[in-house]
Amino acid sequence: MSNPPILKRVTGRTRVMFILGDPVAHIIGTAILNEDFFRHGVDATVSPLHVAPGDLGQVVQAIRAMRNVAGFGVTIPHKIAVIPHLDRTTGRAAGIGAVNFVRREADGTLVGDNVDGIGFVAGLRRNGVEVAGRRVLQLGAGGAGRAIAFALAEAGASRIAIHNRTEDRALALARAVAAAYPACATTAAGPDSAGHDLVVNTTSLGMHEEDALPADLAGLDAGAVVADVIMAPETTPLLEAAAARGCRIIRGKEMLLDQPRLVREFLAL
Numbered sequence: 301m302s303n304p305p306i307l308k309r310v311t312g313r314t315r316v317m318f319i320l321g322d323p324v325a326h327i328i329g330t331a332i333l334n335e336d337f338f339r340h341g342v343d344a345t346v347s348p349l350h351v352a353p354g355d356l357g358q359v360v361q362a363i364r365a366m367r368n369v370a371g372f373g374v375t376i377p378h379k380i381a382v383i384p385h386l387d388r389t390t391g392r393a394a395g396i397g398a399v400n401f402v403r404r405e406a407d408g409t410l411v412g413d414n415v416d417g418i419g420f421v422a423g424l425r426r427n428g429v430e431v432a433g434r435r436v437l438q439l440g441a442g443g444a445g446r447a448i449a450f451a452l453a454e455a456g457a458s459r460i461a462i463h464n465r466t467e468d469r470a471l472a473l474a475r476a477v478a479a480a481y482p483a484c485a486t487t488a489a490g491p492d493s494a495g496h497d498l499v500v501n502t503t504s505l506g507m508h509e510e511d512a513l514p515a516d517l518a519g520l521d522a523g524a525v526v527a528d529v530i531m532a533p534e535t536t537p538l539l540e541a542a543a544a545r546g547c548r549i550i551r552g553k554e555m556l557l558d559q560p561r562l563v564r565e566f567l568a569l
């Protein structure tokens with residue numbers, strides 16, 4: 301049991317954090333962060349806050365006045381809606397158009413960032429996969445896809461081809477990434493993986509047994525890496541197909557493992 305010792309050590313010196321969501325019953329990020337703070341000797345604690353969309357502005361305004369609060373996370377449905385209530389966002393969160401962590405500075409200033417994509421890139425790096433110079437096929441242009449495309453470009457991918465069921469979203473994301481990172485050739489594309497050396501699934505395809513594969517791996521070189529953001533099942537049919545071709549695979553859980561460190565760094569804990 302790791303929770304009782306964590307709770308017992310909360311004092312008036314402890315930095316407090318929240319994760320705002322609606323609903324909150326499924327949130328486990330709080331437990332992961334509390335465990336991480338405990339292991340690293342960081343005097344901080346995190347609690348979920350159940351906040352309905354209509355109350356978000358009022359809650360964020362109240363947090364400005366809470367002087368022992370280091371910041372807060374935001375999850376569904378607040379990742380976009382929180383932005384107008386903040387003082388500023390990092391360039392990366394502005395490009396992505398969504399925030400998942402907010403730092404509260406000493407004077408109550410609130411700064412939003414998004415660490416989903418850099419968490420994904422950190423997961424690749426921890427597994428020995430460098431993004432610099434890679435030709436990427438990214439499947440999906442939803443919330444996770446936007447964060448990951450910006451992070452891949454920031455990490456030095458040479459090309460990103462984005463395929464999405466709704467092509468307009470792929471086009472809009474490709475244009476936004478290309479404008480922010482002109483050195484990375486980012487375009488909307490089809491689902492053909494030939495000629496790519498990193499394939500990333502950011503769609504929800506693969507969560508259900510009846511789902512089609514999100515990409516055609518027929519032309520994929522065995523030296524390519526295939527990564528998926530889906531956490532359940534742990535090894536998606538796409539990853540199984542990639543492994544059968546001899547490709548290196550990176551599972552969805554890898555994207556989460558570096559997030560506590562990234563949150564500690566962003567909140568200066």
Ligand SMILES: NC(=O)c1ccc[n+]([C@@H]2O[C@H](COP(=O)([O-])OP(=O)(O)OC[C@H]3O[C@@H](n4cnc5c(N)ncnc54)[C@H](OP(=O)(O)O)[C@@H]3O)[C@@H](O)[C@H]2O)c1
Pocket residue numbers: 416439440441442443444445464465466467469502503504505507529530531552553555556
């Ligand atoms: N590992 C992690 O830490 C982590 C973090 C965040 C998210 N995720 C996972 O990432 C996945 C996407 O989450 P999200 O927040 O980005 O969701 P989202 O914003 O709703 O985007 C969903 C994406 O999947 C595509 N899609 C959905 N159903 C499809 C279908 N039947 N055929 C083809 N494409 C389909 C959507 O295409 P359209 O644009 O055409 O709708 C869109 O690109 C989820 O499985 C989520 O659990 C994992």
